[in-house]
Amino acid sequence: MIRIRGITFEIPNGYGKYLYEILSDLELNGFNWRIGGGESYKKENNTLGVPLFPSLCTVNGETLSEIISKEEYYLIFVDLKAFENKLDVKEIATYQEFVDSECQFILLVVDSSYVTIYSKNQNIIQQLFSKGVIAGYKNIEYITDENDRNTTLIAF
Template identity: 50%
Template sequence: MKRGISFEIPNEYGGFLGEILKPFDMTSFNWYIGGEESYFVEDCTLEEPLFPGEVYGMDGVILKGILENNEYYLIFANLKAYPKKKNVQDIKTYEEFLKSDCQLVLLVVDSAYVTVYCKDKVLLENLYHNAIINGYDNVQFITDENDGRTRLSVW
């Protein structure tokens, strides 16, 4: 069974999270933001953190604005989407993900390595094709057989 996708993005400034999530309606969800290390970029200089620490329940409209209307540099990122009016929490394992209301997990490690888990299988296919269209490297499905990740965390 397909669990998610993995791929590599360029290790450079950009708006990659907005590109990656384009097929996903960010505005319909509240988000857990892990507060990992990523920065806004202005005049080719790293500025303020993209997210000011751990956030439980960022409105998707706000998140979409941040991710699609800014340039930033990702080092580590941990985002999890929950339907509006559901409890937003930081789930730690794939098994917790399956039992939770969380619908999507997006993790970025070392500026380039992206993992996305998604419960909606049609949307997962759309995210996969979107990654290919954007020219990301090593795009592949994560399955029950090849998933070596033990924690849904970037640390």
């Protein structure tokens, strides 16, 4: 039986609230989110402004939701990892580390457009796949044991 690990797809390369659109149906508040190294900026006067995220920190779901829902931003590299318990928050660099950890969900954005999501919850993967199809994201596909090409689960 083929196991589904996650999904991958492309979002438009431009300003928007793509993280909010992707994550809005998930229960963000139940998690502590590790914000890894990355590069994303708030839109200010139609150009890149201040960084969207504080660097290398952990925020609760309410704070993450507030950050990604308020105003438009430009994503270059994003590394978000969700943990149920703040004490378990740590860097996850490989799929096996993800499996062996308390991390429940990973969202990576690379080169402004390429989104990769891993989740231990198969219902979330199915929900996000359907949502991506409806939203018209390009090249959406499941990540399985057979086709997973990622050697690292760090965006930047």
